[in-house]
Amino acid sequence: MEKDSKTISGDTEVKTKDGFLLSEVQEGSSKSSRPTLAILGSGDYSRSLAERLVRSGFPVVVGSRDPDRNRRLFPQGAEVTTRHAAVSQADLVFVAVHRENYPDLQADREALADKILIDVSNSTKIRKGESNAEYLAKLFPASTVVKAFNVVSAWTLSSGLSGGSKEVFVSSDDHEARQTVMQLAKEMGFAPVDYGSLLASREIEAIPLRLLPSWHLALKMSFGAFVFLLLYTLYRGIVFKAIDGQPDIPFQHIPVHYCNRALAGTAITILSFVYFPGVLASFVQLYNGTKYRRFPGWLDKWLLARKQLGLLCLFVASIHACLSLLEFSPAYYGRHFDKTTVTADGGVVFGQMRWSGETFLLFGALAFFLMVVLGVSSIPSVTNAMNWREFTFVQGKLGWVVLLLATTHMVIYGVDIFVSPFLFVSYTIAGFQITLILPAILILLKVVTLLPCVSSRVNRIRRGWERKVPGREETPNDGCQGDEMTSL
Amino acid sequence: MEKDSKTISGDTEVKTKDGFLLSEVQEGSSKSSRPTLAILGSGDYSRSLAERLVRSGFPVVVGSRDPDRNRRLFPQGAEVTTRHAAVSQADLVFVAVHRENYPDLQADREALADKILIDVSNSTKIRKGESNAEYLAKLFPASTVVKAFNVVSAWTLSSGLSGGSKEVFVSSDDHEARQTVMQLAKEMGFAPVDYGSLLASREIEAIPLRLLPSWHLALKMSFGAFVFLLLYTLYRGIVFKAIDGQPDIPFQHIPVHYCNRALAGTAITILSFVYFPGVLASFVQLYNGTKYRRFPGWLDKWLLARKQLGLLCLFVASIHACLSLLEFSPAYYGRHFDKTTVTADGGVVFGQMRWSGETFLLFGALAFFLMVVLGVSSIPSVTNAMNWREFTFVQGKLGWVVLLLATTHMVIYGVDIFVSPFLFVSYTIAGFQITLILPAILILLKVVTLLPCVSSRVNRIRRGWERKVPGREETPNDGCQGDEMTSL
Amino acid sequence: MEKDSKTISGDTEVKTKDGFLLSEVQEGSSKSSRPTLAILGSGDYSRSLAERLVRSGFPVVVGSRDPDRNRRLFPQGAEVTTRHAAVSQADLVFVAVHRENYPDLQADREALADKILIDVSNSTKIRKGESNAEYLAKLFPASTVVKAFNVVSAWTLSSGLSGGSKEVFVSSDDHEARQTVMQLAKEMGFAPVDYGSLLASREIEAIPLRLLPSWHLALKMSFGAFVFLLLYTLYRGIVFKAIDGQPDIPFQHIPVHYCNRALAGTAITILSFVYFPGVLASFVQLYNGTKYRRFPGWLDKWLLARKQLGLLCLFVASIHACLSLLEFSPAYYGRHFDKTTVTADGGVVFGQMRWSGETFLLFGALAFFLMVVLGVSSIPSVTNAMNWREFTFVQGKLGWVVLLLATTHMVIYGVDIFVSPFLFVSYTIAGFQITLILPAILILLKVVTLLPCVSSRVNRIRRGWERKVPGREETPNDGCQGDEMTSL
Structure with missing residues (x-):
């Protein structure tokens, strides 16, 4: 239920003085003030990610190969649709599929061009050379790949926020994209840490494999x-x-x-x-x-x-x-x-x-x-x-x-x-x-x-x-x- | 003491490149960059809320039925005035009065129109049917009601921020207002969680009554x-x-x-x-x-x-x-x-x-x-x-x-x-x-x-x-x- | 590696609807979306501060009296140069030198005019009368002095963010500058607390000297x-x-x-x-x-x-x-x-x-x-x-x-x-x-x-x-x- 009465006293110019806190209210007309985020994949991790994003106030659309079957697994508030439809609605796309399935995503390569792909994947073993994120970047040269959130488990995503923020390590060759994903991590209740260029994704992917x-x-x-x-x-x-x-x-x-x-x-x-x-x-x-x-x-x-x-x-x-x-x-x-x-x-x-x-x-x-x-x-x-x-x-x-x-x-x-x-x-x-x-x-x-x-x-x-x-x-x-x- | 010299190198257009961190400095002229917030009520909770908001850097105005008597109870930096005067200065109004006193607020109904009312109330017993926030929304159809902060006690408000954020559950039928209050909760050092439409206020009001x-x-x-x-x-x-x-x-x-x-x-x-x-x-x-x-x-x-x-x-x-x-x-x-x-x-x-x-x-x-x-x-x-x-x-x-x-x-x-x-x-x-x-x-x-x-x-x-x-x-x-x- | 392809679908006017999360991406052209921050001084504290700022995604430039000797002490990503060159690039300047060396900074008084100086200093004894920050403000009347971060140690700066935010107390006579530094503190993972005018810097400087x-x-x-x-x-x-x-x-x-x-x-x-x-x-x-x-x-x-x-x-x-x-x-x-x-x-x-x-x-x-x-x-x-x-x-x-x-x-x-x-x-x-x-x-x-x-x-x-x-x-x-x- 959106109300028409919710335009606080009019014109944007005057209001921008009030600063950034109310900016989304004042600038926005009547629809959502936050960007839609897409998630590719429908496993446990996608599910927990969708839940967290919905709780953080973001519109979420999940791209699944079998949306009809998987719809019931996702929380209310997350739209489950085909991969192509999901990708088309968002500028930020979480890639929550296994590395071996990255090539399958190339069917939507054009829809993914000019978008930010967030690689959240982990490996079970320390991999020499190319990281998952670098592999993804090679497959999608027209997109911007950001490595992030791999240190956060599905369990952490679905559990509460109290008790302090967990650190999330972010790297990308594109400075803007890195900042955006860091800001997104903060909105989700995490403490983002800037790790610089995508080369650092090798180090970031090794972090969850470390044992004390x-x-x-x-x-x-x-x-x-x-x-x-x-x-x-x-x-x-x-x-x-x-x-x-x-x-x-x-x-x-x-x-x-x-x-x-x-x-x-x-x-x-x-x-x-x-x-x-x-x-x-x-x-x-x-x-x-x-x-x-x-x-x-x-x-x-x-x-x-x-x-x-x-x-x-x-x-x-x-x-x-x-x-x-x-x-x-x-x-x-x-x-x-x-x-x-x-x-x-x-x-x-x-x-x-x-x-x-x-x-x-x-x-x-x-x-x-x-x-x-x-x-x-x-x-x-x-x-x-x-x-x-x-x-x-x-x-x-x-x-x-x-x-x-x-x-x-x-x-x-x-x-x-x-x-x-x-x-x-x-x-x-x-x-x-x-x-x-x-x-x-x-x-x-x-x-x-x-x-x-x-x-x-x-x-x-x-x-x-x-x-x-x-x-x-x-x-x-x-x-x-x-x-x-x-x-x- | 505001200094004239504090306009960092001039025009807004050039400066917006520097991004959102400095936006309030660059956009603002010389006065406060944050919106004024009003609080209705002058009990312990109002007091702690005012203290926390002042500490978070917001201009606060408290609307009390007896401002002269209660002024000394509030922290320096919070203005205590009549209800009407308080409401007129702010777009966001905390309603910190008992449910049974909600009808008394209707005297200021016009001043409250088109504003966001934040219902922070709790019940002592689980209430069937209409929540406090829904009741408030019914009384003030021209205002936007947001349920929030009821899980935060006066004690939490006045104690420090270290030790991690406490979760605050937010619901409203107006998406924009919900986002605004979530952002506000974040500015105050809490971890907001989006609970969707105002119907969820029933669930939110039941949370503080739960025992482990x-x-x-x-x-x-x-x-x-x-x-x-x-x-x-x-x-x-x-x-x-x-x-x-x-x-x-x-x-x-x-x-x-x-x-x-x-x-x-x-x-x-x-x-x-x-x-x-x-x-x-x-x-x-x-x-x-x-x-x-x-x-x-x-x-x-x-x-x-x-x-x-x-x-x-x-x-x-x-x-x-x-x-x-x-x-x-x-x-x-x-x-x-x-x-x-x-x-x-x-x-x-x-x-x-x-x-x-x-x-x-x-x-x-x-x-x-x-x-x-x-x-x-x-x-x-x-x-x-x-x-x-x-x-x-x-x-x-x-x-x-x-x-x-x-x-x-x-x-x-x-x-x-x-x-x-x-x-x-x-x-x-x-x-x-x-x-x-x-x-x-x-x-x-x-x-x-x-x-x-x-x-x-x-x-x-x-x-x-x-x-x-x-x-x-x-x-x-x-x-x-x-x-x-x-x-x- | 900055990509040209990273301008998400065009013009700024349309995009501002999406609100502030993506604002830096949309508004920015291709260069850094965050303001450059300068640090004066090259001791342990400067080093840890530079590290934390780099990790938080800020461009950092350190002004040292002997940049060639000290460069190797600083983390990659922080530029080490002369004081003058550092100050010229930034609107926000951390003053991380001892109180007794404040007068030495007056050589760059003109470059520091109209800028925000953040006084992070501590005393070893409780000082009666004028605080370090007030002394700095007296030396640099054309600059805006903000007291902050003195309660944060070099150790805290270099250690991780998990485990909840530490409170940072901020005071300044300039409201805008205070808000800016509070926002900066938040970006660095701290919980800023507004302490009002610069007079409060006396109280803030006494905090780290308190023992339980x-x-x-x-x-x-x-x-x-x-x-x-x-x-x-x-x-x-x-x-x-x-x-x-x-x-x-x-x-x-x-x-x-x-x-x-x-x-x-x-x-x-x-x-x-x-x-x-x-x-x-x-x-x-x-x-x-x-x-x-x-x-x-x-x-x-x-x-x-x-x-x-x-x-x-x-x-x-x-x-x-x-x-x-x-x-x-x-x-x-x-x-x-x-x-x-x-x-x-x-x-x-x-x-x-x-x-x-x-x-x-x-x-x-x-x-x-x-x-x-x-x-x-x-x-x-x-x-x-x-x-x-x-x-x-x-x-x-x-x-x-x-x-x-x-x-x-x-x-x-x-x-x-x-x-x-x-x-x-x-x-x-x-x-x-x-x-x-x-x-x-x-x-x-x-x-x-x-x-x-x-x-x-x-x-x-x-x-x-x-x-x-x-x-x-x-x-x-x-x-x-x-x-x-x-x-x-």
């Missing part, structure tokens, strides 16, 4: 630390005893008791991995005497893996906490408990924890729950609600507090056996001593960077100062903003 | 499983012993000991509920020989309840884990511990866990924390940061790992009593055996779908292949995108 | 409660025993045993703090007889601190739960366990929990995990996915369930010693009794507000009714929307 690329380094480092510490623990607890010919090798204690010791060490090692590269970066900058030289590649990668390392640390620490709660009893932690005794009348008086037991547990629990706070602040929508100072306070300062608490937790845990001769029976030092080496070095280095003479020079460098360089460059805003990549 | 509709099925299934397993556990642990005339019926162990057993079974049952419908969907597609036939209604609903089932599983598993940690001791889990013995001198040597105890705990802890990872990946802003392959890897592959770990956890827990005659004393099998039936069937069915001959056919069907059908339809993009609704 | 301002009150209240309860617990457990001359003062039990008791009390006290102000607000409204009078300032602040109090409660409750799991054994909770006995043959029969032990643990576990659900629903992107009724159901109803469960948890914990004379040995009542006073008062007051005669009056007041007032004002929509600030 930002996690690879962090996973490798964490897994490496765990394997080393597990083997070390098992050597001391099992292998050495077997070689030594001791009776009753405690194989049954591998799953919880020995795993838990390895996990404890892994957690604090990963935590050190989180804060090491930041400290190293300070020393590299001190050595270089400038911040305008790039860090070595390995340090750059390590700096970028810190968030993932932190989250893996939380995961490992969670399992460690859980297993510790399960085995925490005089059966395993006898030296942290008073003796349990039997009274003359057959009653049992249980031994309570000693000061060392209670203290190392308190430090462990505090470290763990502060780490949970760090983890929660890494959830994207929580991060967004914090300003930079708050974020660095939580991830930086609080993070160092966690490291200190966790280190103290381990030191107190082993305080009574630090120099026990029993430790050296297997010609090695205890696992918890091994794992303390890294945090100790890290804390030492951090203390060095906090010395006034060192920290003032680091700060000057981070504000743009350079050692013995003739043409000093201007620096960014006079705050800490420029330094955050290395300031944690 | 997507959770109903999952809650029913989970609660049903818990009640059944609790009753079964209590029959074996309490009722049967009472009937049997045994002494010392352990009523005191219902809250933790028996509840915990029922919760353990409930957790793995709900986890099976998560992965059952996906496997069933494969079999339905195999039977139908096509993916172009709709699933039966119950299966569709079940498929849509999987996320909620998964989160309920995590909730139940959390309580199970917590209670298990509390009662995990030789007092309850004696068969997983060595014997505790008293030495000749009255000392006590605590028994440690046996291999079965340590192993089933490790599997349980791993299953639980991987499930936490699945839960975290369901947070909207985390989901948004993953691509489809990553999401299906976490929710699909990792989910099955959790199911296998949890099943193993239960099998090892009961490994020594699987064939114990003690199990059958109450003419029933143990609770943990009952709960293993469903996961066992599920794993068996999944294995069948993984057999090469079956899986290749399922994959072909999901790529669009159909059994013995003449006109094969084109399929969506050549990736897995089209299949995700059933691929978990 | 919304948490201050909640932290103070929680910390105060903890300190009081810890001292109280230590007085009864340690100090009194020392004064009394008892042997074996249990210093070693401070970290876990006594801390845990204080934490338990702190958790339920903070939970009471969450629900107290809502109940008080009802009584204030009843007393005032209207909702149109502001609450006293302290109550307003308290109402706004509820979310933070709730999250701190969850944090404290987490540590309490963890420590309780560690110490839960007959050694500490003897009165909740049956006696452990030694049999004639030296075997040990462990005592199991009594009904009181099992029951208070179940209530504690349920309270805790429901509180976790409340915490999860406070994550911004989860909150966004809920409607108002769902949010108040979870935060309101479920919250009260948590309070009742937690109170019951404490009552059953101490049920057998409620009237024990042992409690009064230190001339004080037990810590758990002290902590029950607040929840008891709160529950009592809540029950009063639920009495039909009281609740009906509260509801009428919240719908706008006023006691004995001549000119009754119209009220907002006829739902609960207006009341949510106090309805939890």
Whole structure:
């Protein structure tokens, strides 16, 4: 039901002053203010795409080879017709068919000329050379091909918009067409990212095939630390005893008791991995005497893996906490408990924890729950609600507090056996001593960077100062903003 | 303070090339580039609405029956005046008064003619027939009524924009007006969704009255499983012993000991509920020989309840884990511990866990924390940061790992009593055996779908292949995108 | 590669009907549809800004004092040239240099005249008087200065857009320029907020220096409660025993045993703090007889601190739960366990929990995990996915369930010693009794507000009714929307 009364006070010239918000109302006469969009193909993806476009307020026409059969699959508000009829009504055409069916579309080549074809396709394998979008562009030289939306799944298209926008990567050789499709993506509730020319479609098509690329380094480092510490623990607890010919090798204690010791060490090692590269970066900058030289590649990668390392640390620490709660009893932690005794009348008086037991547990629990706070602040929508100072306070300062608490937790845990001769029976030092080496070095280095003479020079460098360089460059805003990549 | 110098290099014709971003600057002369918006009503909602509009950069005028009294309640930047004066200045009017006061507005009917009235009202009960917006449209036939913003609360309006947009549902019989209000919603930081004609306002007004509709099925299934397993556990642990005339019926162990057993079974049952419908969907597609036939209604609903089932599983598993940690001791889990013995001198040597105890705990802890990872990946802003392959890897592959770990956890827990005659004393099998039936069937069915001959056919069907059908339809993009609704 | 074929069917006049989405395609000839943006400065911030602008589809030109040296630091797609050349190409200029270098820019004063200068700078300390942006405006009176983007860090600029928009605060004395920069912020994926005239830049520059301002009150209240309860617990457990001359003062039990008791009390006290102000607000409204009078300032602040109090409660409750799991054994909770006995043959029969032990643990576990659900629903992107009724159901109803469960948890914990004379040995009542006073008062007051005669009056007041007032004002929509600030 369109109403005639809906022409707001007349002439366009006067109204354009009111700007672009109302422009479509004022300029439009009585019909739709948005361009009709065509979709070729009638699979699940077309269906979800049509639904999203209708919900975003666009007139949609779907071109299907068998419109009569497929009509009922599409939402109300989307017109389903033949391919040719669909293409003729729209300037923007979504190509939602398989790559192998692209040639079939050439029947409508003339209708598609001078139009924007949006290639939304994905591959199941990484393809060398020509991308799907480039192939489409070769088949339709008179049309403008834009690669976009391939990172968005049918499920994302049909689910709601709340919870923040998903990024959509857009590339095309035609700048105008790219802008148009980026604007369209924004209208549909996505966050478009400009990837430049159609050559970039190769990269864009590879994105959905990636499996957590930002996690690879962090996973490798964490897994490496765990394997080393597990083997070390098992050597001391099992292998050495077997070689030594001791009776009753405690194989049954591998799953919880020995795993838990390895996990404890892994957690604090990963935590050190989180804060090491930041400290190293300070020393590299001190050595270089400038911040305008790039860090070595390995340090750059390590700096970028810190968030993932932190989250893996939380995961490992969670399992460690859980297993510790399960085995925490005089059966395993006898030296942290008073003796349990039997009274003359057959009653049992249980031994309570000693000061060392209670203290190392308190430090462990505090470290763990502060780490949970760090983890929660890494959830994207929580991060967004914090300003930079708050974020660095939580991830930086609080993070160092966690490291200190966790280190103290381990030191107190082993305080009574630090120099026990029993430790050296297997010609090695205890696992918890091994794992303390890294945090100790890290804390030492951090203390060095906090010395006034060192920290003032680091700060000057981070504000743009350079050692013995003739043409000093201007620096960014006079705050800490420029330094955050290395300031944690 | 408006500056004369702010006309960027002159004439409009030349400048329009620079596109729409700067259009309001270039076209505008020196005054406001955005249309003035009016709000009728001066309650809490009007106040928050005015605040949000001012923050979004719109000139706002509030029409109140008692402007002098209410002026101080409104933010700076919003003009508070009489209703008539407010309405005269704006083309878009928010109607923020109660339905029962709509007729009072007719005094300004002429001033409201040809304007867009935005009905933001809610009802406290679901109303049959005419919606508030339809009632308003009947009262003001010369105006254009748009239903919108009713799902947004005053609290949401006054709180920040970070954390993603909230959806706003818009309907109107006038297409132009709908587009205008959708654009306005976007300018205010919301995600507008087009609901079509004003008839849909009935549906839109019902939305804020809904209470977690997507959770109903999952809650029913989970609660049903818990009640059944609790009753079964209590029959074996309490009722049967009472009937049997045994002494010392352990009523005191219902809250933790028996509840915990029922919760353990409930957790793995709900986890099976998560992965059952996906496997069933494969079999339905195999039977139908096509993916172009709709699933039966119950299966569709079940498929849509999987996320909620998964989160309920995590909730139940959390309580199970917590209670298990509390009662995990030789007092309850004696068969997983060595014997505790008293030495000749009255000392006590605590028994440690046996291999079965340590192993089933490790599997349980791993299953639980991987499930936490699945839960975290369901947070909207985390989901948004993953691509489809990553999401299906976490929710699909990792989910099955959790199911296998949890099943193993239960099998090892009961490994020594699987064939114990003690199990059958109450003419029933143990609770943990009952709960293993469903996961066992599920794993068996999944294995069948993984057999090469079956899986290749399922994959072909999901790529669009159909059994013995003449006109094969084109399929969506050549990736897995089209299949995700059933691929978990 | 720009194509000539990309002029969609001709003349502009006809095409403007299609509205603004395609406007840039239709109006533009063949070159870029977006205005060129200049950035002055070549530090980290400039680099990240250039990257984000390129990704958002804008032509970017960077003005550097040493373009040849710095070119390699900038992303492809950003042109790096001299300051003068950069400024000449753009109407919008980002000023990304330190405040102390602003005067250096005056060399290009003429080129900057009539242009919009965006001041993105931050201070390291809160500055009294003139803001950076005002200083810039004074130096460049012929330009238009807009303050914006200072709350966005280089890290945020270079990281992805998914996970929701970050707010950007914009102020300028020129309304047009403010609108333009707000639109630009939106194009870059941020959520702009209009802060009015350039005077507000003082406030905007202070924002990044704030450290969790919304948490201050909640932290103070929680910390105060903890300190009081810890001292109280230590007085009864340690100090009194020392004064009394008892042997074996249990210093070693401070970290876990006594801390845990204080934490338990702190958790339920903070939970009471969450629900107290809502109940008080009802009584204030009843007393005032209207909702149109502001609450006293302290109550307003308290109402706004509820979310933070709730999250701190969850944090404290987490540590309490963890420590309780560690110490839960007959050694500490003897009165909740049956006696452990030694049999004639030296075997040990462990005592199991009594009904009181099992029951208070179940209530504690349920309270805790429901509180976790409340915490999860406070994550911004989860909150966004809920409607108002769902949010108040979870935060309101479920919250009260948590309070009742937690109170019951404490009552059953101490049920057998409620009237024990042992409690009064230190001339004080037990810590758990002290902590029950607040929840008891709160529950009592809540029950009063639920009495039909009281609740009906509260509801009428919240719908706008006023006691004995001549000119009754119209009220907002006829739902609960207006009341949510106090309805939890």
